[in-house]
Amino acid sequence: xxxxLTRIVTAYNDTVMSRTFLLPDLGEGLTEAEVVKILVRExxxxxxxxxxxxxxxxxxxxxxxxxxxxxxEKVHVQAGQTVQVGEVLVSFADVAASxxxxxxxxxxxxxxxxxxPETLVASSGPASPASSHPTRSxxxxxxxxxxxxxxxxxxxxxxxxxxxxxxxxxxxxxxxDDVRAAxxxxxxxxxxxxxxxxxxxxGKPLARVGIEPPPLPRFEQWGPVERQPLSxxxxxxxxxxxxxxxxVPHVTHFDRADVTDLDALIRRNLDxxxxxxxxxxxxxxxxxxxxxxxxxxxxxxxSLDPAAGELIVKRYVHLGVAVAAERGLIVPxxxxxxxxxxxxxxxxxxxxxxxVREGKATLEDLRGGTFTVTNLGALGGTGALPIINYPEVAIxxxxxxxxxxxxxxxxIVPRLLLPLSLTFDHRVADGADGARFASAVIRRxxxxxxxxxxx
Amino acid sequence: xxxxxxxxxxxxxxxxxxxxxxxxxxxxxxxxxxxVDAGKRLGGACLFEGCIPSxxxxxxxxxxxxxxxxxxxxxxxGAPRISLDPLRTWTRERVVGKLARGLAAVARGKxxxxxxxxAVFADSRSVRVEGEEPxxxxxxxxxxxxxxxxxxxxxxxxxSERLMDSTAALQVPDVPPRLLVIGGGYIGLELGQVYAAxxxxxTLVEMLDGLLPxxxxxxxxxxxxxxxxxxxxxxxxxxxxxxxxxxRAVEARLDDGETATFDRVLVAVGRRPQxxxxxxxxxxxxxxxxxxxxxxxxxxxxxxxxxxxxxVTGEPMLAHRAMRQGKVAAEAIAGRPAAFDNxxxxxxxxxxxxxxxxxxxxxxxxxxxxxxxxxxxxxAASGRAATLGRSDGLTKLVADAETGRVLGVGIVxxxxxxxxxxxxxxxxxxxxxxxxxxxxxxxxTLSETLMEAAEILLR
Numbered sequence: 001x002x003x004x005l006t007r008i009v010t011a012y013n014d015t016v017m018s019r020t021f022l023l024p025d026l027g028e029g030l031t032e033a034e035v036v037k038i039l040v041r042e043x044x045x046x047x048x049x050x051x052x053x054x055x056x057x058x059x060x061x062x063x064x065x066x067x068x069x070x071x072x073e074k075v076h077v078q079a080g081q082t083v084q085v086g087e088v089l090v091s092f093a094d095v096a097a098s099x100x101x102x103x104x105x106x107x108x109x110x111x112x113x114x115x116x117p118e119t120l121v122a123s124s125g126p127a128s129p130a131s132s133h134p135t136r137s138x139x140x141x142x143x144x145x146x147x148x149x150x151x152x153x154x155x156x157x158x159x160x161x162x163x164x165x166x167x168x169x170x171x172x173x174x175x176x177d178d179v180r181a182a183x184x185x186x187x188x189x190x191x192x193x194x195x196x197x198x199x200x201x202x203g204k205p206l207a208r209v210g211i212e213p214p215p216l217p218r219f220e221q222w223g224p225v226e227r228q229p230l231s232x233x234x235x236x237x238x239x240x241x242x243x244x245x246x247x248v249p250h251v252t253h254f255d256r257a258d259v260t261d262l263d264a265l266i267r268r269n270l271d272x273x274x275x276x277x278x279x280x281x282x283x284x285x286x287x288x289x290x291x292x293x294x295x296x297x298x299x300x301x302x303s304l305d306p307a308a309g310e311l312i313v314k315r316y317v318h319l320g321v322a323v324a325a326e327r328g329l330i331v332p333x334x335x336x337x338x339x340x341x342x343x344x345x346x347x348x349x350x351x352x353x354x355x356v357r358e359g360k361a362t363l364e365d366l367r368g369g370t371f372t373v374t375n376l377g378a379l380g381g382t383g384a385l386p387i388i389n390y391p392e393v394a395i396x397x398x399x400x401x402x403x404x405x406x407x408x409x410x411x412i413v414p415r416l417l418l419p420l421s422l423t424f425d426h427r428v429a430d431g432a433d434g435a436r437f438a439s440a441v442i443r444r445x446x447x448x449x450x451x452x453x454x455x
Numbered sequence: 456x457x458x459x460x461x462x463x464x465x466x467x468x469x470x471x472x473x474x475x476x477x478x479x480x481x482x483x484x485x486x487x488x489x490x491v492d493a494g495k496r497l498g499g500a501c502l503f504e505g506c507i508p509s510x511x512x513x514x515x516x517x518x519x520x521x522x523x524x525x526x527x528x529x530x531x532x533g534a535p536r537i538s539l540d541p542l543r544t545w546t547r548e549r550v551v552g553k554l555a556r557g558l559a560a561v562a563r564g565k566x567x568x569x570x571x572x573x574a575v576f577a578d579s580r581s582v583r584v585e586g587e588e589p590x591x592x593x594x595x596x597x598x599x600x601x602x603x604x605x606x607x608x609x610x611x612x613x614x615s616e617r618l619m620d621s622t623a624a625l626q627v628p629d630v631p632p633r634l635l636v637i638g639g640g641y642i643g644l645e646l647g648q649v650y651a652a653x654x655x656x657x658t659l660v661e662m663l664d665g666l667l668p669x670x671x672x673x674x675x676x677x678x679x680x681x682x683x684x685x686x687x688x689x690x691x692x693x694x695x696x697x698x699x700x701x702x703r704a705v706e707a708r709l710d711d712g713e714t715a716t717f718d719r720v721l722v723a724v725g726r727r728p729q730x731x732x733x734x735x736x737x738x739x740x741x742x743x744x745x746x747x748x749x750x751x752x753x754x755x756x757x758x759x760x761x762x763x764x765x766x767v768t769g770e771p772m773l774a775h776r777a778m779r780q781g782k783v784a785a786e787a788i789a790g791r792p793a794a795f796d797n798x799x800x801x802x803x804x805x806x807x808x809x810x811x812x813x814x815x816x817x818x819x820x821x822x823x824x825x826x827x828x829x830x831x832x833x834x835a836a837s838g839r840a841a842t843l844g845r846s847d848g849l850t851k852l853v854a855d856a857e858t859g860r861v862l863g864v865g866i867v868x869x870x871x872x873x874x875x876x877x878x879x880x881x882x883x884x885x886x887x888x889x890x891x892x893x894x895x896x897x898x899x900t901l902s903e904t905l906m907e908a909a910e911i912l913l914r
Contacts, residue, residue, distance in 0.1 A: 077757075081739060081757060084751055143862075144862075144882075144885070145796075145885075148883070148884040148885065149883060152796050153793075156793070156794060159792075170887055170889075171855070171859060171860045172858055173885050213485070215485030216485070227462060227595065229595065239790075
């Protein structure tokens with residue numbers, strides 16, 4: 001996160017000089033965004049950090065603040081247009097000096113704003129040390145990148161900015177291995193260095209996967225058809241799911257948790273929760289149970305790095321929660337679930353779901369997840385096979401809890417059973433591991449006291 | 456009219472190299488693509504009025520020049536007798552016609568339909584086709600590949616049969632006794648040499664102080680020397696101030712006050728993108744003042760559904776650039792991570808001697824202050840050049856001063872257009888001069904000059 005902000009700040013600083021504002025690097029390999037709304041008009045005087053426009057990326061709708069104060073000379077984009085990172089969004093006249101760089105200014109209208117870059121970091125998100133991301137020395141200027149066209153294509157496929165890769169070959173030539181290594185590093189780079197897993201032995205790259213979809217038949221021959229373009233979000237979901245389903249060997253383990261006692265506990269405390277402004281739901285308890293189980297089974301809180309042949313175990317537990325928004329499926333992330341008290345977790349979950357449904361989630365709300373929970377309960381069904389949210393290792397599907405007859409000590413009693421389906425990456429874990437992890441979750445759901453005491 | 460509405464994945468506007476390359480690649484990737492072309496044919500200016508017919512004529516010129524040179528080693532064919540009808544038939548049928556039929560067959564094989572007519576955008580998702588096969592085409596993506604046309608001489612509004620652009624000159628209407636060529640770029644030089652070989656007395660006028668602006672001067676030298684010998688006159692830093700058709704000839708007034716009379720005038724002052732009247736203003740695509748369509752590195756315009764490739768996207772206006780751009784756009788439309796990130800677009804002037812270069816020129820290195828080492832190898836040192844009786848050549852390597860990476864290659868001499876391919880591979884794949892020097896090049900060939908130039912850099 002700190003790294004992303006650093007990059008945005010850099011982009012701002014670079015653009016201040018030329019008085020044009022380019023779409024900054026949005027991080028996470030995002031290369032384009034769709035302009036949703038333009039919030040300024042040509043001729044407007046704006047101050048630094050004033051919202052300029054709203055863009056929708058693959059992940060969220062984001063407000064882009066002005067990197068400088070000045071008069072909007074020209075808006076180069078229109079609502080509905082897709083813009084690339086680096087494309088000019090807005091150009092400014094009468095620019096006030098900013099961020100310590102020597103902006104070209106019209107002297108008589110100069111105002112002394114001069115905020116430090118740190119100000120920008122603070123205003124763009126939670127402040128964090130801006131130096132945690134090692135800045136690589138990029139290739140010289142606009143020189144052609146010393147790599148073959150095939151290597152450059154590989155970099156595009158892996159989403160690696162090849163100019164930022166230091167070539168290991170003679171004369172600084174960038175090799176395929178350099179690009180693959182950079183792709184592997186990217187997964188770990190934003191994390192704190194101290195948290196990065198210590199690799200004992202260097203791995204070897206696994207084989208790449210890629211299947212070309214065959215051409216579709218001409219459906220018109222059987223009747224009229226209509227072609228509807230996919231929305232940005234739909235396209236992203238399609239690409240992500242295809243990637244995951246093609247790349248990852250999925251296994252699903254089914255089980256059921258007896259949540260009769262947990263349900264009673266929730267009902268008993270509903271009013272107490274409401275008094276604190278929180279509506280208790282099963283989901284927050286499931287999240288808590290998963291976070292604790294992940295502590296016992298860290299392999300499920302990881303990502304496989306096929307390029308390096310290593311497993312990247314994350315020493316933080318950020319859980320994604322699948323939310324069905326009007327636009328499509330969105331997975332906001334709750335950070336450090338293992339360390340948060342249940343009430344706080346519940347409050348955060350509610351606020352996050354609201355932000356997502358209103359389209360106000362920020363990029364930060366949507367990234368950094370280590371494991372995903374998808375609750376299918378509201379819409380019924382007895383179970384589903386979820387697809388892993390790549391590059392995570394596993395996803396837990398929760399279906400609707402139902403009262404069912406259960407045999408207990410020779411008698412049939414009604415119990416509330418919650419069907420669970422744990423889908424995991426068979427490259428990383430085997431059936432027995434999956435069963436053990438599911439049991440660790442179930443044990444906590446069946447014994448809420450253990451869950452709440454963190455036993 | 457316009458009742459017929461057709462839906463396709465990709466509508467390609469223009470059937471030139473950029474257009475057909477894009478359409479073919481779309482088809483290979485499973486997208487339904489149609490090409491709308493005013494002439495209902497594939498090949499464009501390149502095949503019908505540019506690269507291909509001019510090279511056919513230049514081959515004729517080369518044969519004539521070789522026959523003349525043969526006298527040096529005791530072979531005299533006598534004075535050539537040139538019949539224009541068979542020459543035109545050969546160019547039109549055996550060269551252009553054959554290639555056009557080939558392209559049509561490829562299109563059929565790939566299921567790419569060619570629709571005849573002029574396409575005009577109605578909005579970001581549809582074009583109207585006017586003319587031969589009127590219809591509306593609704594597309595998911597459109598690729599503008601309408602290419603370029605010869606630019607008119609600024610300020611000259613003379614309408615005269617005697618005034619030709621490159622398209623007209625390639626028809627070889629006759630061999631004018633006195634031909635004025637306006638423009639010392641590659642088109643003027645190539646066609647000037649064709650007509651000179653066929654027997655015209657050629658005067659070439661160029662407003663800048665050198666031929667082939669853009670090429671390094673040492674590369675142009677050998678060509679300039681030959682033109683001075685085979686042309687009646689080469690006038691640099693000279694403009695044509697006025698042209699007047701006297702009925703029997705064209706009188707040209709130069710800006711130095713001199714007046715001369717010509718039977719024909721070839722205007723070769725560059726090419727302009729053909730974007731007017733396309734209806735692009737009804738899309739979100741942006742067109743510059745000079746008429747070029749603005750695109751990103753994949754070829755996408757500011758309109759998410761409209762793409763552009765080839766001459767309409769800017770300089771250099773070369774068919775091979777357009778072809779690569781076409782493939783990139785098709786792949787990007789198919790969702791692949793393609794980009795036109797090419798380092799080199801080789802330039803070849805098919806004159807005698809040929810001039811070819813790629814990557815960084817020495818002059819660019821000087822202007823940008825890029826630290827380079829340059830090696831020149833005169834072909835006087837080449838065994839193969841001696842056996843061809845052609846020592847009027849030069850091979851030049853421009854390499855990064857620090858790493859020795861090959862950044863540019865320039866060649867002048869017969870066959871330079873073929874030889875430059877090695878330079879293109881070297882620059883595009885970031886080879887070091889050392890790599891070129893350590894690769895065995897067959898002896899005796901002209902390609903050895905590249906290896907030897909690289910060796911000079913290592914000394």
